[in-house]
Amino acid sequence: MLHTKAGMFGVTRSKTRTFPTINIYVSVQYRRIAARRDIKIAMIVVGHTLLTIIYHMLSEYQPYTDFGGKYFEEQKRLVTEKRLVRRLEKLGYQVSVSTV
Numbered sequence: 001m002l003h004t005k006a007g008m009f010g011v012t013r014s015k016t017r018t019f020p021t022i023n024i025y026v027s028v029q030y031r032r033i034a035a036r037r038d039i040k041i042a043m044i045v046v047g048h049t050l051l052t053i054i055y056h057m058l059s060e061y062q063p064y065t066d067f068g069g070k071y072f073e074e075q076k077r078l079v080t081e082k083r084l085v086r087r088l089e090k091l092g093y094q095v096s097v098s099t100v
Contacts, residue, residue: 023068023069023070024066024068024069025049025066025067025068025069025071026046026049026050027069028069028071028072029045029046029049029072030042030043030045030046032072033045033046081097085097
């Protein structure tokens, strides 16, 4: 167990710090969590994400498809949009949303 944990920390550290400017899902996830919490916790979370990715790749025989660096921003935007539309509809407005 100790060797697996140490190995996962090494992989996590290399995946998140080798390419800090590349906007891949794992690097962005690491930066977001490390900014709010401890660096070690961020490495544990990213290590768990990597294990989950590897498990699904091996069990489903699928190549890895990265969500991209803008994944978290897009998720937040969609949630905020839905929340604001519901709030306006509660106030009696009829809302139609279109992108600019």
